Each structure stands twice: as structure tokens, then as C-alpha cells.
Amino acid sequence: MHPKSLLLGFTLLAASLSPSQAGVGVGAKPIEGAHMLLDGSREMLDREWTYWEGPRFASALPIKWKVVDDPVDEGSSIMSHDPAAAGGKYGSADIVTKKTYRDFRLHIEFLVMNPGGNSGVYLQNRYEIQVLDGDKTKHGMGAVINETESPYDAYNGAGKWNSYDIVFRAARFADGKMVQKPLVTMYFNGKKVHVNQLINKVWGGPNSGIDGGNDDGRGITDTPQGLKLQAEGHDVRFRNTWIKELDLKEPETDFPEAQ
Secondary structure (H helix, E strand, O other), X not given: OOHHHHHHHHHXXXXXXXXOOOOOOOOOOOOOOOEEXXXXXXXXXXXXXXXXXXXXOOOOOOOOOEEEEOOOOOOEEEEOOOHHHOOOOOOOOOEEEOOOEOEEEEEEEEEEOOOXXXXXXXXXXXXXXXEEOOOOOXXXXXXXXXXXXXXXXXXXXXXXXXXXXEEEEOOEEEOOEEEEOOEEEEEEXXXXXXXEEEOOXXXXXXXXXXXXXXXXXXXXXXXXXXXXXXOOOOOEEEEEEEEEEEOOXXXXXXXXXXX
């Protein structure tokens, strides 16, 4: 990219996410213009989310995920366990936002209750940011799955709250063909761990997410999709999840942390 274009892209993004607004880390409050997706309540869970009815879907509404006490702080959280997902059957009881998104800024907090706890945060119900206690590989905690190494040193550990702060830019298409791959920048517990990371495909096959069964995951389509959270039969909690829609003209997702 030409340096001037890169500077313009960063300037536009910084304008929409000023340092005073772009707080990152556990407990970060919604930035201006953000929409709350999970506050730990049953009301918001049912209002904002539904099941993803992919090829392995085996549960039924209402959502079977539970509202449980926050194990660390006051209040409640949402537990990812669903009986249909027992044994690690991802795709059988995953939940997805009713609203779909293209480019966005996301904040999400999660807590893995037990060693080896497994879930996942899916951008556009396609691209997984892994939640997997104990795994430090490209399939491990905090990795853009199979695209980056796990930034495991940023992980607070099981039994503690963790946060992902993400700016995502969707793939761009011209005449029906992808001309720019999706990009993501991410902070993990306030530490910047991925910057303008290209995502090459949807990993995990058709049970993993939208387009996972298209050309081995490379057949990405030009459609906005929801944020998805994965059930794999483990006790993983979620809270304080909010999102702000963006329109990123340039292929640039880097953003500043709070000053």
C-alpha cells in the first residue's frame, strides 16, 4: 500500500476510535456509538442472540445457555454449555447475533472455568479467534485460528476474566471476486497481539461457520454475518460484550489503546 494511503486509513480509523474512547482490557466500557450485546442478563441474551442453524445444529430455542453468577465479581454472566454440544460438537449449539456486521470494533470478555476449557469467538460467523485454555499453538488461546501463533503470555488463566478488543475489516470484492482479504487487529487483556493480520480462509469445515464448506473454506462470500460464540460442552462464561459498526475504506485495522 502507498504510504499516504496507509496514513489516511489510520487517520480515518483513529478519528472513529479516538484514544479517549478506545479503552481496552477487562472492564472496558462501551465506546461512543457502541451497542451492548451481552450484559449477563437473560433478557439481552434472548433479544440479541439466536442459535446458528448450521449443518450440525441439534438444539432448539429458547437458547439453552445459562445465566449464572459471575464467579469473580458481582452480577451475572452467560455460560456457554449446552447439552447438545456435549463431547465437543461445535456447531450443534453455537449462538450468533441476530444482527449482521461488516466492519466493526468489538469488545468481549470471557472466563474459562476449568483447565482445557474450549469455546471460540467467530468474527462474521467465519473467522475464529480461539478460546482454548492450555493450548499455545496456532490452534490455541488468542490465536487467529491456524493463522497466527497463540499470544498465550497475555492470557490471565482459567478462573479469571479475559478480554479481546478487536477491529475487523471484512473481505472486499469486485465483480464477485475477492480483491482484499479480511483483516484484524486485536488486543488481548490490553496487550496488542495481532496487527493487520490477514485471514486466508474459514477453518474447520461447514460445521465451524459460514463458508466453511465452500472450496475448503476459501470460497468466502460477500455477505455480512453475525458475531458467533461457540459451544463445545465446556463451561466458558461471557459478559460485557459490545460492538460498534465501522466503515473502513482503507485496508487498515490498527487502533490505539486508551491513553
